[in-house]
Amino acid sequence: MAHEPFEITTNVRLFAERISLQVVVTDTTAALLCVPAAKRMDAEVLRANEAEVKRCVSGLYAARSGDKQLMPVSVDVTLNPENDLVGNVDYPAAGREALHFSAVHLARLKDPTYGATFTATGAGVFYVQKLLRADDAEVSFLPAGDGAGKESSFSEFLALGIEHILTGYDHLLFLAALLIVCRQLRTALIIITAFTLAHSITLALAALDIVQLSGRLVEPVIAATIVFVGLENLWRARRSEQELRGRWVLTFVFGLMHGFGFAGALRESGLPPGGMELIAPLLAFNLGVETGQLAVAAVFLPLLFWLRRFAWFNQRVLMPASILVALAGLWWLLERTVL
Known part of the structure; x- marks a missing residue:
């Protein structure tokens, strides 16, 4: 799950x-x-x-x-x-x-x-x-x-961050859905950077108890972002690369909510009560999330750009894949609200 x-x-x-x-x-x-x-x-x-x-x-x-x-x-x-x-x-x-x-x-x-x-x-x-x-x-x-x-140094929380992103299939699916319609590395890097900045901001705000949102709100909204992106891909796939780069705004806004999801996992890891003791775990966990995210991107993007060279991939895979993304997000949304 x-x-x-x-x-x-x-x-x-x-x-x-x-x-x-x-x-x-x-x-x-x-x-x-x-x-x-x-x-x-x-x-x-x-x-x-x-x-x-x-x-x-x-x-x-x-x-x-x-x-x-x-x-x-x-x-x-x-x-x-x-x-x-x-x-x-x-x-x-x-x-x-x-x-x-x-x-x-x-x-x-x-x-x-x-x-x-x-x-x-x-x-x-x-x-x-x-x-x-x-x-x-x-x-x-x-x-x-x-x-x-x-x-409780760097390595422990760094490993927790890596583990969380690699097992956080909803976060990875959201990012993959954003990237799958990209045709250039520059566009992909802009989207990844926007996501990184956004979730880093809310992760820090939540971990430092400056802003708090209930997990019962955050988790369904994260699922809803996946549904939205999957459906949006159906009409964005044929947009120009310049228009796709403008997607960073949407990515940033949705990434803010994903940051609250990361914060929930970080709090469950047993954070120090506050003050300066909190800074190192927070930085290490966030670095772990970014490390895991970049590792996945390093594998996913070369494979994606190679596949996009083939007409059958663009014609027969991209749209069905986006539909499956939307359906997965819809299932998680229902699971987190009514099931």
């Missing part, structure tokens, strides 16, 4: 005096896990079942330090503006032994498509990030006291 809206997001942060686990569960999944009689979580359901929901949240993960079971010392549950359940669970401070977390709740959902993103960080330390599934629900790491933690 493209840019999959994972039902469960977990961030663990190690402090000197405690281990803090925050889990965010979408409203329907939270009800399924904690209040099966309800269709979805909302303020009324939470108020009527608060004690039960707290017990549920405290048992979503089994935590161990070495062979010692870690028991929650405090549990708090709230709803965010989107009615997603936000659970905060504190455990005793970590020692020197390896920490193990098991997402025991995934087996209870009885659906292998459920995923839980798990990220663990500390003060200036990035430990691990993993997508947990019911058949692979455990993650382990050593606290920084044993020198196992890595300074």
